[in-house]
Amino acid sequence: MKKLITALLALALMLTACNRQNSTAEPIKVELPVGVVESLSRNLKVESEQIEFNKITELDYSNTCLGLPSVDEQCAEMIIKGYQGIISLDGAQYEFRSDRSGERMRIVPIALKAAQSVLANRLNVNPEFVRWVSIEKVDWPDSCLGLEQPGMNCNMVITPGFRILLESGGIIFVFRTDLSGKQTVMEMFSN
Known part of the structure; x- marks a missing residue:
């Protein structure tokens, strides 16, 4: 787990350096807090090293369902700060949405x-x-x-x-x- 976090931090620092040199570079990848990575791992029932992160952004959601309500679910309207990303696992891609702590999470196939x-x-x-x-x-x-x-x-x-x-x-x-x-x-x- 520490290796994954260290690798993500190193990648973020390299991207920051590249971004400062070239203002047209792509946005910096967001580093996920440990709680979000652990929640993803727990929900997917895999080790965190098996998850390939393709894209991660910070996002404000307008409701407690993180914009992905199920049919029988009531969503309270309130701003939830969090993350959205695309991950790959076992040949399929999934979108995940999470609050900043990883306590509230949605994972759905693309x-x-x-x-x-x-x-x-x-x-x-x-x-x-x-x-x-x-x-x-x-x-x-x-x-x-x-x-x-x-x-x-x-x-x-x-x-x-x-x-x-x-x-x-x-x-x-x-x-x-x-x-x-x-x-x-x-x-x-x-x-």
Whole structure:
């Protein structure tokens, strides 16, 4: 753990030096407090060294759900200072949102955001009106995510991904995705 924190600190110092020399350089990566890294590790049930951090920014959230409410959740409106980032783990990318201590945290696959966007576009609503119900990691039986359609060629290869249940306007929508969310297909919907 100390090695990870030391490496992140060294990286931040190098980026600071580079940024001072070149004002057009990219923003400095934010160093996460130990509590946030430990919370990520605990929530993902992996050692912190297994988590690859791709992008981290500081952010102010407008509610206690950190902008990612589930369908049955009430969110108090208040400013929560924290972090948002993209991490990689076991071939999938996840977005995490956290308060500054790591006590309040959300970790969702990037595929969830893709499914929310697809549904919001189909329904012509703002993505904030599409809430997630559940997310389940699934191995689909083929490259068509187990949903063959006429005229589509499906490779018979196990395709890891997610089954995502979303809600909007009282209707539940079921999506199938690959790990990245690039392949996102609506399976069904019900009242």
